[in-house]
Amino acid sequence: MTHPDEAETLPAVLLRADRVSRTFGAVTAVDDVTMRVGPGEVVGLLGANGAGKTTLIRMLLGLLATSVGDVELLGGPPDLELRRRLGYVPQGLGLYRDLTVAENLAFTAQAYGAIPPELSESLRLVADRLVADLPLGLQRQLAFIAALAHDPEVLVLDEPTSGVDALARAALWDTIHEQAEKGVGVLVTTHNMKEAEQCDRLLLMSQARLVAQGSEADIIGFTTAIAVRTKEWARAFAVLNEAGQPVMLAGRDVRVADADADHVRTILADAGVTAEVTGVPATIEERMMVLARAPEEP
Amino acid sequence: MTYAVRHASVRFSGTLALDDVSLQVEPGSVVAVVGGDGAGKTTLLRSLVGKVQLEQGEVDAPPPEAIGYLPATAGSWLSLSVAQNMDFVGGIYGLSGEALVSRRDELLERAALGHTVDRLASQLSGGMRRKLGFSMAMLHDPPLLVLDEPSTGIDPVSRVDLWRLVSEAAAAGAAVVMSTTYLDEAERAASLLALEGGRTLASGTLQDVLDSFVGAITRTTTPHRRAWAWRRGREYHEYWPTTVDVPIDSVAVTPDLEDVVITMSMLKRHDSELAS
Numbered sequence: 001m002t003h004p005d006e007a008e009t010l011p012a013v014l015l016r017a018d019r020v021s022r023t024f025g026a027v028t029a030v031d032d033v034t035m036r037v038g039p040g041e042v043v044g045l046l047g048a049n050g051a052g053k054t055t056l057i058r059m060l061l062g063l064l065a066t067s068v069g070d071v072e073l074l075g076g077p078p079d080l081e082l083r084r085r086l087g088y089v090p091q092g093l094g095l096y097r098d099l100t101v102a103e104n105l106a107f108t109a110q111a112y113g114a115i116p117p118e119l120s121e122s123l124r125l126v127a128d129r130l131v132a133d134l135p136l137g138l139q140r141q142l143a144f145i146a147a148l149a150h151d152p153e154v155l156v157l158d159e160p161t162s163g164v165d166a167l168a169r170a171a172l173w174d175t176i177h178e179q180a181e182k183g184v185g186v187l188v189t190t191h192n193m194k195e196a197e198q199c200d201r202l203l204l205m206s207q208a209r210l211v212a213q214g215s216e217a218d219i220i221g222f223t224t225a226i227a228v229r230t231k232e233w234a235r236a237f238a239v240l241n242e243a244g245q246p247v248m249l250a251g252r253d254v255r256v257a258d259a260d261a262d263h264v265r266t267i268l269a270d271a272g273v274t275a276e277v278t279g280v281p282a283t284i285e286e287r288m289m290v291l292a293r294a295p296e297e298p
Numbered sequence: 299m300t301y302a303v304r305h306a307s308v309r310f311s312g313t314l315a316l317d318d319v320s321l322q323v324e325p326g327s328v329v330a331v332v333g334g335d336g337a338g339k340t341t342l343l344r345s346l347v348g349k350v351q352l353e354q355g356e357v358d359a360p361p362p363e364a365i366g367y368l369p370a371t372a373g374s375w376l377s378l379s380v381a382q383n384m385d386f387v388g389g390i391y392g393l394s395g396e397a398l399v400s401r402r403d404e405l406l407e408r409a410a411l412g413h414t415v416d417r418l419a420s421q422l423s424g425g426m427r428r429k430l431g432f433s434m435a436m437l438h439d440p441p442l443l444v445l446d447e448p449s450t451g452i453d454p455v456s457r458v459d460l461w462r463l464v465s466e467a468a469a470a471g472a473a474v475v476m477s478t479t480y481l482d483e484a485e486r487a488a489s490l491l492a493l494e495g496g497r498t499l500a501s502g503t504l505q506d507v508l509d510s511f512v513g514a515i516t517r518t519t520t521p522h523r524r525a526w527a528w529r530r531g532r533e534y535h536e537y538w539p540t541t542v543d544v545p546i547d548s549v550a551v552t553p554d555l556e557d558v559v560i561t562m563s564m565l566k567r568h569d570s571e572l573a574s
Contacts, residue, residue, distance in 0.1 A: 046454070047453070048453040048454065048455040048456065049423055049424065049425060049452070049453040049456070050423070051453075135335055135336045136334070136335035136336070137334060137335060137336075162450070162451060162479075163334065163335050163450060163451075163479055164334045164335060164479070165333055165334025165335070165337060165479070165494060165559075165563065166334070166481065166556055166559045166560050166563060167528075167559075167560050167563040167564065167567075168334055169334075170528035170529060170560055173528075173529045174528070174529055177529050177532070191451075191452070191453055191454055191457070192480060192482075193454055193482060194480070194481060194482055194556060197530060197531050198529065198530070198531050199531075200531075200532070233469075234326055234468070234469040234470075234471075235469075237465060237466070237469040238466075238469050238470075241462070241466060241469075247462065247465075248458065248461060248462060248465065248486070249328065249461070249464075249465035249468065249469075249486060250485075250486045251485070251486060251487070251488060251503070251504060252488060285454050285457075285458055285482075286458075288454055288455055288458075289455060289458050292455045
């Protein structure tokens with residue numbers, strides 16, 4: 001818990017990577033990445049699989065050595081002592097499926113030398129059940145409580161809300177924001193682009209590099225998409241798709257990411273499709289698609 | 299031909315897994331079934347493809363050979379190559395020789411899997427494996443395509459690819475039903491069905507669902523009633539039963555699908571707590 005007058009003694013940066021690279025043989029998994037997470041910040045790490053997110057996280061936690069560059073966790077090179085002040089929820093949740101809820105918490109608390117935390121009402125009802133028998137939403141809640149039991153100063157969450165419904169997702173984000181308001185720095189990965197708005201700042205990785213950062217609006221920048229409204233959506237979709245345009249269906253409309261409106265109009269007119277073609281701001285997925293399709297810069 | 303599940307109830311060892319749920323899909327369109335783990339999505343999709351016995355209700359679906367079904371788990375044999383997976387399923391549907399090879403290659407090309415034909419399915423990434431499963435379900439060009447969470451756990455860029463494949467199938471005339479945990483995929487479908495605990499939360503086009511919302515949503519940094527508020531970034535959104543209830547210091551917002559689904563879940567839970 002951070003008191004206002006303790007704020008000055010907090011390290012200014014909780015997680016830091018300074019021009020970090022990592023290679024595996026001939027493959028570069030992380031290429032010259034610089035980033036930081038400060039106290040009270042919720043930072044979202046986005047990118048396709050294989051973009052380098054997990055490799056970056058493993059280096060930040062000290063689980064993997066860097067090939068080039070330095071990382072810091074809580075002001076120093078990550079080691080076992082510093083990792084005790086970290087809360088980590090991996091994608092696989094890191095729970096013992098053949099232990100009960102209560103046993104899992106007792107075990108984690110003991111490992112960190114903390115007191116087993118209090119359970120939420122919904123978890124109290126199932127305290128003696130095996131984790132393997134719980135619905136995914138409760139398993140995710142439990143993984144959070146276990147990771148927070150020792151009052152960590154940094155939280156690293158790898159797809160914390162995957163697979164749960166909107167209300168359970170909202171409850172998990174409540175917990176994340178509560179931690180941030182206490183001064184905890186949070187680094188979170190997600191594949192759900194609706195969650196970009198939950199983060200104070202986003203880091204977007206593509207092909208081992210950090211290609212964009214900032215707010216959702218910063219990342220989308222001036223990228224536009226083309227919205228095509230027509231009664232013949234199926235034909236519009238088919239002709240644009242055949243013409244190699246990055247086309248998507250949106251309800252009964254068709255969208256084309258990163259295209260030229262006049263070019264789209266010409267393709268449709270040549271095929272005899274009547275349509276209303278307008279430029280609209282791109283979504284963050286469309287921006288990611290454009291970045292992923294972009295040829296390697298020299 | 300419209301395919302449908304009407305007023306379906308399904309019980310597994312005494313527990314109601316589906317409670318009076320209806321779903322309808324037209325040729326040339328995509329219907330998204332959205333909900334979390336345990337909402338009843340898989341049971342509903344399995345009812346449509348005839349793999350689950352209904353306690354009540356009825357199903358209008360084509361015969362099994364006219365359905366392409368991608369289950370939530372598996373979908374391909376890991377120890378077979380990509381080509382072998384396709385050929386095996388093709389054989390089941392009576393495809394062989396030149397016809398099978400050309401259909402197989404066309405589908406793999408469209409899914410950007412053309413370069414992987416000799417690779418074992420176990421060596422594909424999660425996203426590639428789901429695209430392989432999709433291609434297998436599409437081999438016999440079925441009029442009804444039923445996809446159980448084709449995009450769960452795969453990254454946003456692969457998801458865009460998969461959505462394009464789904465759109466292509468619908469543009470070519472297939473009726474497509476897909477389940478998802480992502481609300482943005484539900485927004486992109488022609489219509490959606492939101493499920494929770496085996497029951498319907500909302501259904502219709504995106505506009506129908508947004509229009510069905512009763513009450514008001516406000517945005518605030520300090521919610522008046524914490525139990526009826528949820529985070530949207532650093533701010534909260536808060537639900538009010540009628541516009542008259544909205545305090546003067548609050549700013550009303552136009553609810554989006556996330557607001558509507560969260561509110562309907564909260565109301566449903568509130569009702570069932572009152573009832574018990």
